[in-house]
Amino acid sequence: MMANTPVRLAMAQDAALIAEMSRDYVEHGLGWSWTPARVLAAVNNKATNVAVAGDLVGFGIMHYGDDSAHLALLAVRPARQRRGLGTLLLEWLEKPARVAGIDCIRLEARADNPSAIAFYRHQGFREAGRIAGYYRGTVDAVRLEKRLDVALHVPPR
Amino acid sequence: MSVPAMAVPAPAAAEILWLGRCAYEPTWRAMQRYTQERGPNSPDQIWLLEHEPVFTLGMNADASHVLAPGDIPVVRIDRGGQVTYHGPGQLVVYPLIDIRRASLTVRDLLNALERSVIEYAARFGIEAQCRAAAPGVYVDGRKLASVGLRIRRGGSYHGLALNVRMDLAPFARINPCGYTGLQMTQLSDLSGPGEVAQVAAEFAPLLAAKLSR
Numbered sequence: 244m245m246a247n248t249p250v251r252l253a254m255a256q257d258a259a260l261i262a263e264m265s266r267d268y269v270e271h272g273l274g275w276s277w278t279p280a281r282v283l284a285a286v287n288n289k290a291t292n293v294a295v296a297g298d299l300v301g302f303g304i305m306h307y308g309d310d311s312a313h314l315a316l317l318a319v320r321p322a323r324q325r326r327g328l329g330t331l332l333l334e335w336l337e338k339p340a341r342v343a344g345i346d347c348i349r350l351e352a353r354a355d356n357p358s359a360i361a362f363y364r365h366q367g368f369r370e371a372g373r374i375a376g377y378y379r380g381t382v383d384a385v386r387l388e389k390r391l392d393v394a395l396h397v398p399p400r
Numbered sequence: 401m402s403v404p405a406m407a408v409p410a411p412a413a414a415e416i417l418w419l420g421r422c423a424y425e426p427t428w429r430a431m432q433r434y435t436q437e438r439g440p441n442s443p444d445q446i447w448l449l450e451h452e453p454v455f456t457l458g459m460n461a462d463a464s465h466v467l468a469p470g471d472i473p474v475v476r477i478d479r480g481g482q483v484t485y486h487g488p489g490q491l492v493v494y495p496l497i498d499i500r501r502a503s504l505t506v507r508d509l510l511n512a513l514e515r516s517v518i519e520y521a522a523r524f525g526i527e528a529q530c531r532a533a534a535p536g537v538y539v540d541g542r543k544l545a546s547v548g549l550r551i552r553r554g555g556s557y558h559g560l561a562l563n564v565r566m567d568l569a570p571f572a573r574i575n576p577c578g579y580t581g582l583q584m585t586q587l588s589d590l591s592g593p594g595e596v597a598q599v600a601a602e603f604a605p606l607l608a609a610k611l612s613r
Binding site for chain 2 (some may be wrong): 250289290294307337341390
């Protein structure tokens, strides 16, 4: 069923729901920095892809520079987790980075979210530092990096 | 007849250049130079050509995927992707696009390249597909076209390699795109056309139309 879940670029009308998912699933306890206006700006930014899985069961936001990319947000609804949707979204967001010769993807994850950190480790990310009080001065961030130069030995799906 | 005082010029369509048979390195350097030196009014260009035999390794490619290059030169270059082969009988398409001015994302450019190949192949009854996670165009699991790009100062270079009618044997000397045992295919083996210049002439307008929308 995972392979049948389509991933697409978000449209303007998705911004409010994506912002609510960020507030509820990512930013809980930290206020709300990814407001609908900020998500909408990301949707309209040509250097950023806002990806949506299926009927908005998950989403991800990646910003592409010339040499590195930054995963700003990635979330899957709790009831739909552990079925490969996060992997699907991440691969979809990584594709243009691989094509364009971007060699590194960076992100910050909440240090108090071990399952997210375990997910990113499983996806090939390695810890590259800790930032004390990164979120509102109260929650630490773990910085994670994935090198895209790791050769693949299995055919792509 | 009245002319609007502040007419906004429509973005000019990309110039299409057929360059014929080209050595790899000078062409690569020329793409870099064009991208480095282009200004806000420089035209977008689509270069179409075929290369002398060469293996190219993407920036982050694992050199161990070049198994036995033999007498074919290996060049490490500044595009995304792993190792690939270029040679006579393969159409190479380099879109030199100011993607910011054209309001395109890297994904738009990638989609335009992949979909142009899929539409072109469909003219000959060939069902080609792209994949969600891996770039390129495939027919029945075999790779018909490869894509690798570079963005500098908002300008794209490198591009697409579409197998037309070529000696596919050199692909067996590498793990194409980093995948062990990935099989390649080409248009002429799929009841498609076999002349690179003809494919170039028919393919370029398809791509240019997608980039100017």
